Amino acid sequence: MQNERVNLDAAFGKLQEYFSPKVVGRVNDQYVKVTKLKGEFPWHTHEHEDEMFLVVRGRLTIGRSEQDGGPVVLEPGEFFIVPRGMRHNTSATEETWNILIEPVTTTHSGDVQSPLTKSIAEQLA
Amino acid sequence: MQNERVNLDAAFGKLQEYFSPKVVGRVNDQYVKVTKLKGEFPWHTHEHEDEMFLVVRGRLTIGRSEQDGGPVVLEPGEFFIVPRGMRHNTSATEETWNILIEPVTTTHSGDVQSPLTKSIAEQLA
Numbered sequence: 001m002q003n004e005r006v007n008l009d010a011a012f013g014k015l016q017e018y019f020s021p022k023v024v025g026r027v028n029d030q031y032v033k034v035t036k037l038k039g040e041f042p043w044h045t046h047e048h049e050d051e052m053f054l055v056v057r058g059r060l061t062i063g064r065s066e067q068d069g070g071p072v073v074l075e076p077g078e079f080f081i082v083p084r085g086m087r088h089n090t091s092a093t094e095e096t097w098n099i100l101i102e103p104v105t106t107t108h109s110g111d112v113q114s115p116l117t118k119s120i121a122e123q124l125a
Numbered sequence: 126m127q128n129e130r131v132n133l134d135a136a137f138g139k140l141q142e143y144f145s146p147k148v149v150g151r152v153n154d155q156y157v158k159v160t161k162l163k164g165e166f167p168w169h170t171h172e173h174e175d176e177m178f179l180v181v182r183g184r185l186t187i188g189r190s191e192q193d194g195g196p197v198v199l200e201p202g203e204f205f206i207v208p209r210g211m212r213h214n215t216s217a218t219e220e221t222w223n224i225l226i227e228p229v230t231t232t233h234s235g236d237v238q239s240p241l242t243k244s245i246a247e248q249l250a
Contacts, residue, residue, distance in 0.1 A: 003194070008202045027177040027206050030155060033208050052152040056202075069128070077133045077181075081152050101152050101226065 002026060008056060012097050019116045021100055021108055021123050033100040033123060035108075040091040044110035051102045054079040056098030057077065063089040086116055127151060129134040133181060137161065137222050143240045145235055146225055146248050158225040158248060162231075169235035171209055176227045179204035183221025188214040 002025070009083075011024045013037045037060065040053035051109045054059060055074040062080055065087060072080050082088050100108070109117040127150070135150045136159045143163045150157035162185065178185060180199040186207055188198045190212060197205050207213050215223075223231070234242040 002206060003208060005197050005199060007206050009202070023126070024176065025204065025206050027175045028155060028228055030153060032177070032206075046156055050152045052150065061216065072130050074130060078130055079133070080130050080238070081127065081150050081157075083128060117195055118133070 006098070007032065011055075018095075019108075020118050023124050026079055026104065027101075030074060030103050031106075033102070033124075035098050037090060037092045037096045037098060037102055038094065040054045041089055041116060042114045043087055043089040044112035044114050045085060045087045045107055046082075046102075046110040049103045049106045050084050051100065051106065052079060053082070053090070054099040054101075056097045056099060058092055058094050060098055061091045062089065078104045130235075133159065133224070137181075143220075144233075145243050148249050152226075152243055153185065155226055155228050157233075158227070160223050160225055162215060162217045162221045162223060163219065167237050167239045168214040169214055169232060170212045171207075171227075171231055171235040171236035172226045173209050174231045175200060175209050176207045176225065176231065177204060178207070178215070179224040179226070181222045181224060183217055183219050185221050185223055186216045188216065 006024050011034045018036050018038045019041050021033040021035040023031045025034050055076050055078055057076055060074045066087055073082055140161045143161050146158040146160040148156045148158050153211050176195050180201050180203055183202055186197045193211055199205055
């Protein structure tokens with residue numbers, strides 16, 4: 001994986017399941033992941049870790065509480081970094097392609113275990 | 126800067142100088158930077174830090190020694206992570222837009238001081 005050029009279209013093309021991030025690179029102590037989304041992913045929190053979402057196709061809604069500013073909608077070419085400790089969810093009405101950057105230790109569903117939760121091992125497979 | 130949606134076209138649109146990265150986000154202990162390149166940036170090494178290059182416009186050549194595999198050419202939608210300790214340079218014959226991800230401590234010209242070197246303070250300005 002490391003020391004290779006990565007073509008994002010090719011990496012996204014290999015994804016067959018929604019909400020199943022795959023690691024495509026590691027920069028220092030963080031993974032770069034690609035994920036396709038459609039539907040809704042449960043609300044959760046990462047107590048100690050920021051999480052970056054960069055949309056390349058579709059439209060991603062990052063839910064936040066009203067107190068935290070309410071939902072953020074990302075179009076292609078836009079990113080948002082969810083700060084540690086902020087409760088959030090993700091949803092998309094159309095198929096959406098997203099690049100995730102987060103620490104190698106981050107579980108994508110944070111403090112919540114859901115049927116959609118994928119282990120780091122599954123994300124590396 | 127944090128807790129705001131970032132539109133990359135708008136961020137690149139503000140850049141007026143080549144090889145002058147600007148910080149547009151921070152995810153944990155790494156900065157997300159945008160930079161426009163045209164011409165050649167000197168060879169250098171970051172002894173302890175990986176550096177990610179994601180091209181969104183133009184074409185970026187990352188020079189590596191023959192022993193390290195020779196040059197890597199990135200088109201839009203492609204990225205490469207230069208591992209710590211690997212001597213490299215960057216060059217572009219046409220204006221190229223690049224997203225850089227690297228530790229908050231990284232000087233973009235690594236172990237080399239050149240007239241093109243920008244301090245972290247300048248990158249945050």
